[in-house]
Amino acid sequence: MNPHDFTWIFALGIVGSICDAFGIGANDVANSFASSVSSGSLTLAQACIIAVFTEFLGAFLLGSNTSETIKGGILSVNLFVSQPEILMLGMLCALIGSASWVLFASKKGMPVSTTHSIVGAIMGVGIAAFGGGAIQWGYSGVAKIITSWFVSPVAAGLVTSIIYLPTRYFILEHPDSLERGIKAIPIYFFITSLISAFYIIYKGAPGTKAAKMPIGTTIGISFGVAAGVTAFAWVFFVKWLRRRVIGKEDIRWYHLPVVHFVKHRPMPEPAPVLSAEASSELESGAGEAQDKMTLGTKGIYSDIDIDENTGALPSDAVEGNKFSFAKLAKRLKYYALRGVNKDVRNLDNKKLANVHDAARKFDDDTEYLFSFLQVITACLASFSHGSNDVANAAGPIAAIYEIWKTAQVDTSGKAPVPMWILAMAGAAIDLGLLTFGYHVMRKLGNGVTYLSPSRGFAAELGTSLTVLTASKIGLPVSTTHCITGAITAIGLCNGNFRALNWKMLMWCFLSWIITLPVAGVVAGLLFAFGSNAPNKFI
Known part of the structure; x- marks a missing residue:
């Protein structure tokens, strides 16, 4: 093989990498954000x-360590x-x-581990190529990864419990929880x-010397940053x-830096409640206006007729309907934003009512205090996820x-991952x-x-601590496992087994178990087919 041979493998590899990164994001x-959105601290769009x-920043800036582990830490590349x-x-397969x-x-909505998936796929390729001896089964390879699972x-779960239980007993369950919470917020x-x-x-x-700084310097800078944030809080x-x-x-949030100088701002008066008769008249008038808008001008349907749920036109409007830029724009907007305009909180799900009722509820105003902290931890969890799972x-x-560039196999496993690859994967995520x-x-x-x-x-802070620690030592842990363990620990902290949806947990465990063999079989079969095809196709 010469440099730049088999460019078609390199090109298809880029497509496959983008698809895999897209799946990681999906x-x-x-x-990383399921708990923030589920608790109401953030909307799905936010x-x-x-x-x-x-x-993107986590993948681009800190994603090189675990990428090297995935790249050469599973297969015996010397073969x-x-x-x-x-x-x-x-690797393409x-x-x-x-x-x-x-x-x-x-x-299908199955929360699988993308780390499981790529590890299983690489193992399938190795076994198809050289048998079980091609896989590094020891702790330097597969065993280290399996242990992390x-x-x-x-x-x-343990870290999450250590964080949550003191919060519950010393703040949330206190008779004056709101005052205690406000005083404790700077500490958090x-x-x-x-x-x-x-x-x-x-x-x-x-590209920086941050990782080479003495541990004392790192701790000192961290305390300085924390002190500044705490003083502001x-x-x-x-x-x-x-x-x-x-x-x-x-x-409002933008009053925060000048809150000491903002005059008293009473909440606006709530809108008056209409009587039943007035509401009926209002609905009747609105219905007539809607009919007029639907009819449009000269029989042309307006952009209001596009179905908000499907982005489609009503069946009786298809024939004779003329092109409309407004209609096209609305349809494009629907498809562009449909992924962020979904209700994912499950608060009205009757099947989960018993699970939610078994969890103890605390003062809403006190819980509201933690919304701002949760935004910070959500960002940290997302940042740590990008740094860890971009490796997949x-x-x-x-x-x-x-290999395409040098026509040689790097057996050291130390070659840096190009920044353009990290950027591409981060964008696809x-x-x-x-x-x-x-x-x-x-x-x-x-x-x-x-x-x-x-x-x-x-849950998010506990997950971040676990994932970032693993990412630093080059251990590609599963973020799915970490956040599931953290959320399970939160449910157990209620002291009531009914506060957990055990059926959902079993569904998660089953999806984890079948991920590795399914991905391995698909990749192994593809490799067996491609490597044994006539030479002119390779």
Whole structure:
């Protein structure tokens, strides 16, 4: 093989990597924001807007460590030294096998592990190529990853419990929980910002010296950042909360920096309640206006006739209907935003009523205090997810690219992952969340147990700690496992087994179990077919 041979494998590998990253966004990114959306701290649209930036930055800046593990830590690449093009083909088949399963599972709303999927696919390729000896079964390879599958949900659950239980007993259950919560908020900001700053600096961005700084310097900078955030929270945020939550003033988020200088702003008077007779007249008038708008001018249907749920025209309007830019714009808007205009909270789901009723509810105003913290932890969880799970799509295409460029197999496993690959995968992850992520998000969060802002804050912070720690040491843990373990721990902290949807948990466990063999079989069969085809097709 010569450099730049088999360009078609490289080109198809890029497509496969994009599809796999799209599936990661559609499936795994929902995990990062499921608790925030389920608790009501963020709307689905707001979560998607935040994730567009945090997922991409996490993947682009901090995604190289785990990409190297996926790229060369599972297969014994030495077996491919004499035939580099076979390893290229194998990584292509692994991407196709992984992407096929993840996209299918996402469509069905199955919260599978994309880490499981790509690991299973690479194992399938290795076994199809050289038998079981091609796989690094020891702790330096598969065993290390399998261990993380069991350790990560337990670790995330324990950390989440340590965060949530003191919050519950010392704040939420106190008779004056609101006052205690307001006084404690700066402390929570200190802890959250300290952890966030430490892990981001400690992991370090490629091309900088952040990761090489002495641990003492890292801790010092982290404490400085946390102290600054805490001071701001104490001086401005606490005052803002007292006026908005206790004083019931019409204080907006943009008043936060100048809250001490804003005059009293009473809440606007609620709209008057119409009598039954007046409401009937109003509905009648609205109906007549609607009929006139529907009829339009000269028999042309207006853009209002496009169905909000399907983006389609009514059947009786198809014939003789003329082109309308307004109608086209509305239809394009529908398809562009349909992925973020979905109800994923499951609060009105009658099948989950018993599960939600079994969870203890606390004061709404006190829970509201944790909404702001949860936004921060959601960003951290998303950032850590981008840094960890981008490896699932970036690792195989990085291996393909290296071989295509050099015609050699890198046996050291230390070659850096090109930044353009991380950027491409990060962008595809964002696209998957925006258009397809709502399927899985419906299953998590309130689908497992009742989540409030305080519960969601603890679950996200516990998940972030687990994922970021694993990402730093190059261990590609499953974000799905971590967030599921954290949410399960929250449900158990209610002290009532009925507060958990055990059927949903079993569904999650089943999807995890079948992911590895299904992705492995698909990728292995593709590789067996391609590697044994006539030479002119290879």
